[in-house]
Amino acid sequence: MKIAVIGNGNVGSALTRGLGRGGHDVATVGNDPERAREIARGAEVVILAVPFGVLLDVATALAGALDGKDVVDVTNALTEDLQLALGFDTSGAEQLQARIPSARVIKAFNTVFAGTMDSGSVKGQQLTVLAAGDDDEAKRRVLELARSIGFDAIDAGPLRNARLLEPMGIQNIQLGYGLGLGTDIGLRLVR
């Protein structure tokens, strides 16, 4: 698939490597609005790998270029002291969908650390990626992208379930940073 990754930090660069290895055609950009619009226009799937605080502004700046696209929101709705910035009656992903109604927003990858995003595994064990969204076809494509990296990818329900995935991501961050387990960890659904 043709994928645009907006943000080339820890997450953007890891997903670019993982998806590239998975056989996809990936274009990536940092904080460069003009180039971001250009690569978003040419992509089928656009991954927004930017800080939560700028997510809605970045989406607004891209607006027309996201029409009809699958848009993957990987952000965690974090405050500066690593607490949940909003919930439980909305989520960052739902706010994003409201900002870009012509796109199909999928929440995914926020519950895994960047260090695992180019392989889908940690310490030789496959991790789980959960994806929530209202458009089944878009969600199926994003699940396939996660599988192509190496993750076990599972449908986590409608976009409103981002209200559950966002706190889950922040619990993961608490385990990694606040509670000292480090980022070489990950969640796996055994089933």
Ligand SMILES: NC(=O)c1ccc[n+]([C@@H]2O[C@H](COP(=O)([O-])OP(=O)(O)OC[C@H]3O[C@@H](n4cnc5c(N)ncnc54)[C@H](OP(=O)(O)O)[C@@H]3O)[C@@H](O)[C@H]2O)c1
């Ligand atoms: N790190 C993780 O393990 C992890 C895991 C899951 C989810 N996430 C989420 O993924 C997102 C990215 O995290 P990260 O660790 O990759 O952060 P990061 O390393 O700080 O990278 C952020 C990227 O966003 C770009 N950016 C910043 N402001 C921008 C703007 N106004 N317009 C366009 N691009 C902008 C930055 O460009 P410049 O460098 O040019 O400013 C950089 O390329 C965050 O929302 C985070 O919560 C992170």
